[in-house]
Amino acid sequence: MSENFFIATSVALFVVSSILAFLLIDRSDNVKKLSDSLKTLRLSFNELDEQARLIVRTDLELNKAQEELDKRLNGLDALQKISRLISTTLDENEIFQCLNQPILSELGFEKYLLLTPDKTAALETRASHGFPKEGVDAILGHLKENHALMEALKEGKIISSVRRTSPEDYRNLHQFFHVKHFILTGFFAQKDFLGMIFAGNQSDAFSFTEGDEELISILADQIGQAIQNARLFEEVYLARQKLESTVQERTRQLTLALEDLKKISKLKSEFISAVSHELRTPLTSIKGYASILITGKIGDIPEKVKERLEKINKHSDNLVKMINDLLDIARIESGRTEMRFEKHHLSTIVNSVQDLLTPQMKDKNIRFVVQLPPALPPVMMDVSQAERIFINLIGNAVKFTPEGGTITVKAKEDKNKAVISVTDTGVGIKKEDQEKLFNEFFRADNEINQQVKGSGLGLSLAKKITEAHHGSIWVTSESDQGTTFFFTLPFDRQEDASAHDSGEETA
Amino acid sequence: MSTFAGVGFSNDLDPVQAARKAAEQARNNLYNSRIDIAFVFCTMHYPPQDVLPVVFEELDQTRLVGCSTGGILLATGMEFHGIGIMAVSSDTVKFENVFTSHIDLQNPLEAGKILVQQAADEFRARQRKALLLFTDNLTIDTEEFLRGLREQAGPLPYIFGAGSSDNFHFDKTYQFHQNKYTTKGASGVFIGSAPYIGISCRHGWRPLGKPRHITEAEKNIVVSIDGEKPLDLYKTYFEAEAVTLMNNPMGQINIRYPIGIKLPGPEQDYLVRFIKDLGKNGELICQNNIAKNSETHIMIGNKETCLRAAETAAFDVKGQLKNKPARLILMIRSLVRQKILGRAAKQEIQVVRDILGKEAPFLGMCSYGEFFTYKDGNKNLRTAVQNGGIILLAIN
Numbered sequence: 001m002s003e004n005f006f007i008a009t010s011v012a013l014f015v016v017s018s019i020l021a022f023l024l025i026d027r028s029d030n031v032k033k034l035s036d037s038l039k040t041l042r043l044s045f046n047e048l049d050e051q052a053r054l055i056v057r058t059d060l061e062l063n064k065a066q067e068e069l070d071k072r073l074n075g076l077d078a079l080q081k082i083s084r085l086i087s088t089t090l091d092e093n094e095i096f097q098c099l100n101q102p103i104l105s106e107l108g109f110e111k112y113l114l115l116t117p118d119k120t121a122a123l124e125t126r127a128s129h130g131f132p133k134e135g136v137d138a139i140l141g142h143l144k145e146n147h148a149l150m151e152a153l154k155e156g157k158i159i160s161s162v163r164r165t166s167p168e169d170y171r172n173l174h175q176f177f178h179v180k181h182f183i184l185t186g187f188f189a190q191k192d193f194l195g196m197i198f199a200g201n202q203s204d205a206f207s208f209t210e211g212d213e214e215l216i217s218i219l220a221d222q223i224g225q226a227i228q229n230a231r232l233f234e235e236v237y238l239a240r241q242k243l244e245s246t247v248q249e250r251t252r253q254l255t256l257a258l259e260d261l262k263k264i265s266k267l268k269s270e271f272i273s274a275v276s277h278e279l280r281t282p283l284t285s286i287k288g289y290a291s292i293l294i295t296g297k298i299g300d301i302p303e304k305v306k307e308r309l310e311k312i313n314k315h316s317d318n319l320v321k322m323i324n325d326l327l328d329i330a331r332i333e334s335g336r337t338e339m340r341f342e343k344h345h346l347s348t349i350v351n352s353v354q355d356l357l358t359p360q361m362k363d364k365n366i367r368f369v370v371q372l373p374p375a376l377p378p379v380m381m382d383v384s385q386a387e388r389i390f391i392n393l394i395g396n397a398v399k400f401t402p403e404g405g406t407i408t409v410k411a412k413e414d415k416n417k418a419v420i421s422v423t424d425t426g427v428g429i430k431k432e433d434q435e436k437l438f439n440e441f442f443r444a445d446n447e448i449n450q451q452v453k454g455s456g457l458g459l460s461l462a463k464k465i466t467e468a469h470h471g472s473i474w475v476t477s478e479s480d481q482g483t484t485f486f487f488t489l490p491f492d493r494q495e496d497a498s499a500h501d502s503g504e505e506t507a
Numbered sequence: 508m509s510t511f512a513g514v515g516f517s518n519d520l521d522p523v524q525a526a527r528k529a530a531e532q533a534r535n536n537l538y539n540s541r542i543d544i545a546f547v548f549c550t551m552h553y554p555p556q557d558v559l560p561v562v563f564e565e566l567d568q569t570r571l572v573g574c575s576t577g578g579i580l581l582a583t584g585m586e587f588h589g590i591g592i593m594a595v596s597s598d599t600v601k602f603e604n605v606f607t608s609h610i611d612l613q614n615p616l617e618a619g620k621i622l623v624q625q626a627a628d629e630f631r632a633r634q635r636k637a638l639l640l641f642t643d644n645l646t647i648d649t650e651e652f653l654r655g656l657r658e659q660a661g662p663l664p665y666i667f668g669a670g671s672s673d674n675f676h677f678d679k680t681y682q683f684h685q686n687k688y689t690t691k692g693a694s695g696v697f698i699g700s701a702p703y704i705g706i707s708c709r710h711g712w713r714p715l716g717k718p719r720h721i722t723e724a725e726k727n728i729v730v731s732i733d734g735e736k737p738l739d740l741y742k743t744y745f746e747a748e749a750v751t752l753m754n755n756p757m758g759q760i761n762i763r764y765p766i767g768i769k770l771p772g773p774e775q776d777y778l779v780r781f782i783k784d785l786g787k788n789g790e791l792i793c794q795n796n797i798a799k800n801s802e803t804h805i806m807i808g809n810k811e812t813c814l815r816a817a818e819t820a821a822f823d824v825k826g827q828l829k830n831k832p833a834r835l836i837l838m839i840r841s842l843v844r845q846k847i848l849g850r851a852a853k854q855e856i857q858v859v860r861d862i863l864g865k866e867a868p869f870l871g872m873c874s875y876g877e878f879f880t881y882k883d884g885n886k887n888l889r890t891a892v893q894n895g896g897i898i899l900l901a902i903n
Contacts, residue, residue, distance in 0.1 A: 045717040052716040056744045056764065056807065063763055063809060070849035101520070105588055110674065205675035205846065 068211060071108070075215045078106035082219065086226040090233040095226050096126040104129060107215060108206055109199040111179060113139065114223070116195030126195065135178070142176045149173075153186040154193045158217060160184065162208050181208045187220040189228035197223065269330035276323040276330070283323070287316040322455040329440065329457065332464040339385065339468055341493060343378035346411050346418065353390040360398045361407070369408040376411055379418050379489045385465045386489065389473075392458040393422040393485045400426035400448055400483070416491055417471065423484040429477040437475060438463040462487070510597035510902055512835035512868035513537030516581055518589035522557040525590050530565035533594040536868070540596040542566050544604070544696060546837065547573035547683055548591045548872040551673045555681050555688035558590060563686035566594060570604045572696045573872075574641035574671030575681040577842045580871025582860060584853040585845070587674070593870040595835060600902055601634065601699040606684035608692035610647040618647075618693075619655025626697055636704050637665040639837075639900065640695035641682050644670025644876040644892070647691060650796050653878055653890045665706050666890045667898055668695060669839040669874030680875070703831060703903040705824030708879035710896045711816030711844075712779050714767055714804035716744075721768070724799045727780075729766060729791040732803060737766075738789030744805065750785070762843050765894065767806035768797060771884040779806055779894045781843060794876060795892045808895065810851040813844060817855045817897050821862035824901045832864040833901035838871030841895045845873055855897070863901055 085098045096114065104112050104127075111130030115123040123143055125136055143150065152159060159173070160183040173182060179200030186196045197220050201208065290313045293301060301309070331337040350370055361368055379386075390409075397407045405425040411418050429437065433444040441456040443449045466473040466487045477483035515532030519525035533545065545566050549558055555575065563571055579591035595602070605626050610618045623638075638660065642649055649670065656666055671680035682694040698704065719740070723730035729737050741749040745760060760782070767777035780793040797803075824833070838859060845852050860869060877896035883889050 049716040053744050056715065056805075059807065059809070060745065060759060060763070063759060066810075067759075067849065073850060203675035203677075 068209070071209070072211050072215075075107055075211065078103070078108075079215060079218060079222075081106065083222050086222065089226075090230050092227055092230040092234070095223070095230060099223070100127040100129070104199070107199070107219070108201070108212070110202060110206070111177070111198075111200045113198040114195060115140070115143070115198075116227075117193075123196075130200075139176055142172075146172075149184075153184065153196050156186065156188065158183065158185045158213055160208060160213055162210055162213055178202065180204065181206070183208055183213055183216045185216055185220050187224035187227070189224050189231070194224055194227050266334065269333045272326050273330040273334075276327045280320065280323050283316055283320055287313060287320065290316065318455075322457065325455060325457040325461055329461050329464055332461075332468050337385075337468070339382040341380050341382055341469075343380055343491075344383050344386075345378050346376065346420065347372050349383065349387050349390055350409055353387060353394055356391065357394055357398055360395075364398065364401065364403045364405070366398060366401050366403070367406040369406060371408065371410045373412065376413060376418060377491050379491060380493050381469055381489055386469065389462045389465050389487060390422075392462045393487075396458065396485075397422055397424035397426065397483075399452060400424060400446075402426065413491075414488070417488045418491065419486060419488050421484050421486045423482060425482045428479040428481050429475065429483055430479055434475055434477060438473070510595065510600055510834040511537055511540060512593055512595045514581070514868045514870050515592045515594070516579065516586065516589055518586060522553045522590075523561055525553060526558040526561035527565060529590040529592045530562045530594075533592040534566060537594045537596055542569040542594045543597055543600075544570040544572065544595050544602040546593045546595075546870060547571055548576045548579050548870070549573075549681075550577065550579065550586075550588050550590075551575060551676075552588055553590055555683060559683055559686045559688055562590075562592060566592075568685075569594070570602055570696070571683060571685050572604045572639075572641070572694050573683040574694065575673060576872040576874070577672040577674045578845060578873040580838050580840060580856060580869075580873070582856065582865075582869040584856065585873075591870050591872070593835065593837065593868060597902075599700060599702060600704075601697075603635075603697040603699070604684060604695065605638075605697065606682075606687075606689075606692070606694045608682075608689035610643070610652060610693060611691040615648040615651035616655035616658075619652040619657075620659035621655075622693060622695070623656055623659040635660075635663055635697045635699040637667065637698045637706060637900075638663060638695055639698060640666070640668030640693055640878070641671050642668065642693040643680055643682060643691045644795075644874075645677060645680060647693075649876065649878065649892050652693070653892070657888065657890050662888075665880050667706055667708060667877075667879045667900070669872070669878065669898065670876040672842050672873055672875040675842065677875070698902075703828045705827035705833070705901040705903075706879075706899065707820040707823035707827075708877060708893060708896050708898045709816040709820040709823075710777075710779050710808070710893060711813035712765065712767060712777065712806035712808035712895060713812060714769075714777065715764070715807040716805055718769075719803050721797055721799055721801045721803050724797040724801075727783075727793045727796050728786060729793060729797050736789035737791040738785060740805070762847060762895070763808060765806050765808075766791060766793060766797070767804045769802040769804070770881060770891070772882050774881065776881065777804070777806065778891055779808075779896070781894045794894050808847060810848050813848055813897075814851060814855055814858060817858050818862065820897055820899050821859045824899045825862055828863075828901060828903045831903045833867040834903050835901065836860070836863055836867045836869045836871075837900040838869070839874050839877055839896075839898040839900075840871060841877060841893075841897070842873040842875060844895050844897065847895070859899060863899075867901070 082099070082103055085103065086095045089095055089098070099114055112128070113125065113131060113136065114127040116126050118124045123140055125140070128136055131139070149159065161174075161181045162183070173184070174180065177198065177200050179202050182198065182200035184196065184198045187194050197216060199212075199216055290309050292298060294306060294309045294313065328337070347370075350372065354368055354370070358368075394407060394409070401407060401424045408423045409420070410423070411420045427446055427448065429444055436442045437444070438459050440460040443454060443456040463473050466489075469489050471488040471490065473485065473487040475483060475485050513533045513536030515529040515534070515536065517525040517528035517532070519528055534542070545562070547559070547562055549555065559571070577587070579586045579589055581591065603626055605622050607618055607622045607625070638656070640656075642652065653666065660666060671682055673680050679690055681688045681690055682692045684694040719733045721729060721732060722734050731737065732740050738749065741760065741764075744764070749760060762781050765782060766780040768780060770776045770778060780795060780797055782791050783794055784792040786792055836859065838856070840855070848855055856869070856871075860867070877893045877898050878890055879893055879896070879898065880888055880890045
């Protein structure tokens, strides 16, 4: 029995041992598997870590580039905004007012100063941000003493914490401007130094790079350009103001002179009129008595006395004519001549004048040609006055045309007026005399005028009558090749306060 | 009437004019309703002694809370120069503001407790849903201060906020309370009774490489990682360039590849720690504290990951609002994040507004460090400081 128990116990023990051994082996397997998994996991972690290192290096480079790019883009955005702002004004003060806003902060600058030299070449503040007033005064004082710095700026150098060559170059500037990072440069118009711009940051978070230098440089260029434009505009504006002022003054002077001339002219006309009236009265007496003596009503007079009396009569007639012409000129000038405007065909007047002057033309065997278009409309004129134009012009043509010559009267339609010309084949008029031809009492210096007496009032009278008709008169001539006088007369009534017309048109 | 907000902004060069204009605009955009609270953010160009009295008077001496900032976030983008104000009027949401100064002279833990005790019992504690704070993270021990707050605040679900900032000078910042201001202090507001309130904090950095452990750390100094000098770890990734790149507190490595501390809890999130400087023996001097024995990674972040994080934060908030449209959106963004995002900074605002509602009044500020609340492994509420974060607050 005890043996069986021993065998049974042994078997049981064996079985339990086996089971335990089996379990142990199984656990060991699991532990081994877990250990292997852990090893694999650790390896994976290390591999991931390696990959992470590679990623990080690339990421770092990318981020550096991205940050620089972002900074540049922001800077350019702000620069564009500033540029647009300062280019919309041509007033220098307004430019600096724009720059005095915190807009330059958008470029990433905590502090900035814009200084320009005043008339005494001392620097004055035009825009500032981030500096207290005392600070600005101290800076201005320092810059006044720092000739080397000012020279460098005037030469166009950029002074900054980015490009320091030695600490001494910029240490003082750090202290005076109370910044760790700064850029200082001048702005110019062409090569003229207009001022300087300072930008600075205290925080290391916003240290400056070469990109910031470039930004400030571009900004300085734009400011320089804007100021130059503003100054040029002001120059032009002031010059224009001065010119306008001068023109106004000259105009005023001319107006006064014109008024004076008109007064003088009026006085002259009144004088002539008065004198002519005074002269005509005794002349009438002289002529009257001479005529009576010539007729022999008082008694017989010797032939020689009669001859002289006839000369007195003739010269008196000439004087009366001259006085009448002067009076006519004066009256027309002063508007005292009443013009009766009616429509008449030119042919009527030309024929009448031809009849009057035919004897003189026959004496000199002068051919008289009339070329008036049949369809030419009637012309608005005071017939008696207009006739005097023709008489003067054709009369002069007869006087100055040698024997066998030709006088031609033409007319043509030119819009709302008739242009009439009287052409002769006479001696012609010198260029220098043509300008003065229509002046009162002027007589051209030639052989015919030396021989034939005249008052020099005919052309002046013709001009006055033409102008009273709202026309114009002019001459073209070549010496020894003849002369053409042109004048215009309107087809229709012209508005004029001094002119009176008949109110009826005649064909 | 429900909850309304009006936003005003001005960058007038004259601080008083700017304050007046911004306040007027905020009031006008609120259609002259009663103002229950105003959030005020100013860049360093505007001295608070000139700005706050004007804003306080213009807004009928309402509750005023805010701080200085390196940038103001608007619906249209970011402004580095100006004053931003959001005036809020609500029949349903309660606000109660708190303030303390000279935390540097006190025990920060006690200061945090005292701040909570200060709050008048305007509405019962259990109705307080959140506490939004602006602190001076440059000078005070924020983690200790938050711990004190958390201990005193009790079951308050959400403590969040940010450090006031300046323009990257890391010099002096201000916290605003009514018409007063301080430095080295804290200013905040309890928010309660809001039917729906959405708060989220995300960052956008992801763990890189294999996990490691902080073997030795003292407050914000990492002495060793896996028994090695932290600088050596960075050298394995960046080689010799690591030293040059880490010399600048805003350098590429310091902010793009910070240290990340794994948070306990279900979310598997990380606390990001930017590197301020290198110690003589290769230690990392970080922006905020690091706990010894924490699991750690080098983190990697770029603008895409930041934008995705902003999107996630916005969806978080939208979920908390039960998909109802937001009545107002307040955004806090790390100033360093601004540097990472670059030209995409405006896009981040657009992403948030697209998700939470383009019509909702929007205002934000840039901060030096953000803090948020999370649940640890034991489901206890904890408040921690984050670097590089984005915080969204929306109310419906």
